[in-house]
Amino acid sequence: YGDYNQKIDYVFKVVLIGDSAVGKTQLLARFARNAFNVDSKATIGVEFQTKTLIIDNKTVKAQIWDTAGQERYRAVTSAYYRGAVGAMLVYDMTKRQSFDHMARWLEELRGHADKNIVIMLIGNKCDLASLRAVPTEDAEEFAQRENLFFMETSALESTNVETCFLTILTEIYKING
Numbered sequence: 001y002g003d004y005n006q007k008i009d010y011v012f013k014v015v016l017i018g019d020s021a022v023g024k025t026q027l028l029a030r031f032a033r034n035a036f037n038v039d040s041k042a043t044i045g046v047e048f049q050t051k052t053l054i055i056d057n058k059t060v061k062a063q064i065w066d067t068a069g070q071e072r073y074r075a076v077t078s079a080y081y082r083g084a085v086g087a088m089l090v091y092d093m094t095k096r097q098s099f100d101h102m103a104r105w106l107e108e109l110r111g112h113a114d115k116n117i118v119i120m121l122i123g124n125k126c127d128l129a130s131l132r133a134v135p136t137e138d139a140e141e142f143a144q145r146e147n148l149f150f151m152e153t154s155a156l157e158s159t160n161v162e163t164c165f166l167t168i169l170t171e172i173y174k175i176n177g
């Protein structure tokens with residue numbers, strides 16, 4: 001009912017990481033604003049977006065950080081990871097290399113983040129099924145070995161986007177709530 005004085009019980013910082021062009025910005029746009037920009041890359045300067053949701057009768061404000069293109073220059077700084085309670089490790093399922101780089105991103109994340117951080121592996125662009133270069137089983141195996149949650153998404157078609165954010169936020173709530 002347009003309750004602008006809504007009390008926020010928790011603020012959870014979640015960071016998006018992964019190679020350039022895997023769809024991080026579009027996943028965030030889809031989740032936070034239910035939007036998808038065909039002509040993306042207006043990211044520079046935007047650091048995070050928020051969305052408030054109810055989990056277990058508590059008001060949770062998700063503060064989702066985007067790298068804003070820094071990853072292209074390998075310039076993701078420790079400030080980016082600071083205070084994060086969740087991380088989404090995104091690859092493009094049509095680009096094998098973006099998946100092969102996940103181990104490196106995970107290592108960097110684990111070197112910077114809190115040890116209780118909840119991590120979700122995300123194979124984005126599942127709408128491009130005929131171009132798939134990463135079998136689901138490969139990602140599942142990696143996720144299992146590294147103790148990550150895993151989901152395949154399409155920011156373009158909205159597939160699993162809401163579900164993956166809700167899943168990670170619920171898991172974060174179980175630990176930090």
Ligand code: GDP
Nearest residue numbers: 020021022023024025026038040125154155156
């Ligand atoms: P970022 O660099 O990781 O933030 O990637 P962007 O969100 O800017 O997306 C890179 C490119 O992939 C853009 O051309 C997007 O339109 C496209 N893209 C992002 N998500 C999807 C998706 O789910 N499906 C398809 N087909 N294209 C996508």
